[in-house]
Amino acid sequence: VILSTAAMATARSTVRYEKWVNYRFGIHFDLQPGMTPGREPVNGDGRDFKTANGDLVVTVYGENNAMFRTVKQQLDNSLSFAQKPVVVTYRRVAKTWYVCSGYEGGKIFYEKAIYHDQQFDTIKIVYTKKDAARFNPIAAHIAGSMRYKEVPPVNGEYLAGTEREK
Numbered sequence: 278v279i280l281s282t283a284a285m286a287t288a289r290s291t292v293r294y295e296k297w298v299n300y301r302f303g304i305h306f307d308l309q310p311g312m313t314p315g316r317e318p319v320n321g322d323g324r325d326f327k328t329a330n331g332d333l334v335v336t337v338y339g340e341n342n343a344m345f346r347t348v349k350q351q352l353d354n355s356l357s358f359a360q361k362p363v364v365v366t367y368r369r370v371a372k373t374w375y376v377c378s379g380y381e382g383g384k385i386f387y388e389k390a391i392y393h394d395q396q397f398d399t400i401k402i403v404y405t406k407k408d409a410a411r412f413n414p415i416a417a418h419i420a421g422s423m424r425y426k427e428v429p430p431v432n433g434e435y436l437a438g439t440e441r442e443k
Contacts, residue, residue, distance in 0.1 A: 305424045
């Protein structure tokens with residue numbers, strides 16, 4: 278499963294996306310409107326978002342690189358926690374990022390991570406195979422929108438949490 282530029286163009290033209298940000302790790306990304314945010318951990322490191330029937334799940338999180346992993350080691354570690362069976366159909370590892378997609382537990386997955394400032398920012402998108410035609414362009418847009426941009430403190434304090442961008 279490789280998300281194409283054509284799929285991204287189609288998604289941009291038919292869906293109006295909402296801008297979101299994870300304040301703790303500076304992860305900026307777009308989401309399809311109507312996705313329900315899950316409960317966020319107390320430390321504000323990430324959040325899950327689901328469609329009403331759960332056929333599309335987007336997980337966004339950041340983590341400090343406390344284990345001093347390389348980008349490839351981080352990808353390998355992530356895949357070791359994936360729901361089995363995992364079939365990787367596309368994998369690309371660069372110095373500061375990786376992208377991986379395929380099938381996980383009978384569903385399609387797409388994962389992208391960016392490494393900077395001793396932290397990994399990750400977005401993982403999982404959806405049903407039967408909905409691939411509908412969700413491939415949406416997943417491509419969401420993954421393509423992910424960016425790191427430092428969020429300045431508010432009143433001298435850094436915010437935690439994942440919320441709609443203001």
